[in-house]
Amino acid sequence: MTSISFSAGVLAGGKAERMSGQDKGLLLYQGKPMVLRVIFALQGVVDEVCVNANRNLESYANLGFRVIEDDERCKGKGPLSGLFACLTFAKTSHLLVSPCDTPCVSSAAFEALMEAAKVDPAKIHYLQEGYAIHPLHAVLPVSKTLSALSLFLENDNRRSVMAFYEVFGCSPVEWHNGTELLNVNTPSQLA
Template identity: 55%
Template sequence: MAFISLSAAVLAGGKAERMSGHDKGLLLFQHTPMAQWVAQALLATAGYVFINANRNIDDYAELGFHVIKDDPEYQDKGPLSGLVACLTYAQTSHLMIAPCDTPRISSAAFATLKEASRAFPDDIVFLKSASGSHPLHAILPVAPALLALRRFLQEESRCRVMAFYETIGSRSVFWECDAELLNVNTPSELV
């Protein structure tokens, strides 16, 4: 499969249980919603960015991006619920994804992913750093990944992102700036 075009999605559909139910993507990090930081970093690499969210749709839309919800058929599958919605919506050959709770991520990290995806367009490529794998910072080939993900969700009871990646082929790309990949999971990390 050729790398022809790239869109990007901010994954903001989680339940935010560690944040007392507050919608993480809308929480302010340095006076700006976290989802906005991530979307801006994605825009430098992908021509079109949208947001996957299941609550506060109007608030996310005010950030200036189209918002899509999870498909009811695939709800409650963790991040894979959002991923199937994003792959279904994408109109490009490849889709870049990033979680809304990594506001320190840079456009350089996404440029590195894009370069790797161009070199290996049939594979899912994701970031890895000194702290481990970061499978939600990734680029996926849309058509084959969507087909495989729907099959995976029908057959598997455990909906782990890396387990899905292993079924269709993936490769990691090392990113040296580990601090950029910090997930903000508690209010104290919002500073």
């Protein structure tokens, strides 16, 4: 049996257009930067966490974590660019990913993804709550996903995370605590 190891990446490289361009990961939610709240949940289950960011790099680095920018070949391709950057960084068999704007996510949600990966390590697993899918809360087999994503980004004009997952092979992990998956996209949600 192949040994499975996990690292994690937090996706904070978006443009935050619905947040008036403010860097969402650095905005405070209940007194802490949102990115830190996600990192703390990930640190409950993995030893190594990186942050994918494309601006305010020094501010992210000052939080004490390695910051990975999008690869020039992938810039402008949405969250897939961030996934590619984090996969390139990973030195483990599997990578957990999470967006920076879900500050209520728990370590238990990531543990559920890790359990799914241990049962079926060749697939991408992502969280789902009823009909709501959360493809950026996921665990990906690093080597195979990196190769497949590289080809997908070169040959496919779609920027959809789910389109890539479906081409690759994926499976949802049902998560029943939807409040943990709150996505903070607007100033009113931040308050």
